[in-house]
Amino acid sequence: MLDDASSTTALPWFARPAARSWTCAPAPAGVRDFHAALPGYAPTPLTELPSLATELAVGRVFVKDESSRLGLPAFKALGASWAVHRALAERTAAEPVTLVSATDGNHGRAVARTARLLGRRAHIFVPRGVHPDAVAAIAAEGAEITRVPGSYDDAVHQAAEAATIAADAILIQDTAWPGYETIPGWIVEGYSTLCVEIDEQLAAAGATAPGLVAVPVGVGSLAQAVVTHYRGRSSAPAPALLSVEPEAAACVIESLTRGEPVSVTTGPTAMAGLNCGTPSSIAWPYLYGGLDAAVAITDAAAARAAGDLVELGVSAGPCGAAALAGVRAVLAGEGADERRETLGLGPTSVVVLLSTEGMAANPHGACP
CATH class of the missing domain: 3.40.50.1100 (Rossmann fold)
Structure with missing residues (x-):
């Protein structure tokens, strides 16, 4: 206790x-x-x-x-860059990869920036309440944006589902739940x-x-x-x-x-x-x-x-x-x-x- x-x-x-x-x-x-x-x-x-x-x-x-x-x-680039580095090390270099994440802004932009620098695609799920300028900054990194008319937790759920369906996707999420803890x-x-x-x-x-x-x-x-x-x-x-x-x-x-x-x-x-x-x-x-x-x-x-x-x-x-x-x-x-x-x-x-x-x-x- x-x-x-x-x-x-x-x-x-x-x-x-x-x-x-x-x-x-x-x-x-x-x-x-x-x-x-x-x-x-x-x-x-x-x-x-x-x-x-x-x-x-x-x-x-x-x-x-x-x-x-x-x-x-x-600060989010510290975690995103290291996690993407570790995740991609387990993939074949030529294998197409889309980095998927949900975000309130900073983490998603960090994932999108990392993807852009590595020549990879990014798909970012954004919940309600995130300022349009923050969303625009993520899009400017070349990421695909999906707006979620719900909370951050809702956006995480949708991102996880999307990453499960897409064969080339890796979920780079900065929260964990049972069964998703390594990244x-x-x-x-x-x-x-x-x-x-x-x-x-x-x-x-x-x-x-x-x-x-x-x-x-x-x-x-x-x-x-x-x-x-x-x-x-x-x-x-x-x-x-x-x-x-x-x-x-x-x-x-x-x-x-x-x-x-x-x-x-x-x-x-x-x-x-x-x-x-x-x-x-x-x-x-x-x-x-x-x-x-x-x-x-x-x-x-x-x-x-x-x-x-x-x-x-x-x-x-x-x-x-x-x-x-x-x-x-x-x-x-x-x-x-x-x-x-x-x-x-x-x-x-x-x-x-x-x-x-x-x-x-x-x-x-x-x-x-």
Whole structure:
């Protein structure tokens, strides 16, 4: 059972302090070397923002800025490129292949870009709520687009069905379910490069190991990669890990509260890239075991955080800014002292916020 240290306030919050002692196997070696060999690879910035450290009453705050990753405005290219590489390695080189995926925007564009660069076809399923500019960006990569008049989960279901019917199709989906777990696992492995970069950049900045890492969550694949990185090693102190999701799609908090993965009915949110109703099946054990806490935030909080980050020189849309909004919610208001103690944060702690996408990924304020 989880040790529920939830506050008595209205903040949608769940905590399990015992998570810092949970361990898992580390990510495989070689992923960073693969990415480093790709055209246009460079580590994304880890930007220190002293004004946020003052606001949050901690030692140092760093933002991992994923607004330009391998030529795209979000981190998703890391997972898509590695997964496609692994999937195609199992096919004959001359064999025709169509890469199929469902997306709220960023992942689908990453799959489509990877397909274009490799001379392959892509077929992307897009649910309602994705801004037309985001859909146009996927189409500009040469992908076939199918619009789904339903939720993200509906789009995933249709993409999976289409990939089953087409003989030349490979489903490159960044969520897993029983019977479909290998490729989502490769996508998670791809995200490990982001965490390795953070280690190197903190060391270069003369910073201590992070006391808290905050990560936005949809189905939880990036969070799985973060948990794997920080719970899969024994040499460094284990940081507290906080997941942040929209109140309109809080499937992780609901699952943690119940102690098992559940689906929730999602509602409209500007954090469209996090508008997911079901945790990934392979992510769930990592979220359940390795997350110290989870919080859900409002669109208004995400919008404010995005605006503040932009003013501080970090390009961020609502999804990327969710990490800041979540930490602000946890460390302010009634019950904040209790939550700060639960996370082990003090005046010298280092906080790392993962800003998963930039403004260009969020036309007119709606995250893809």
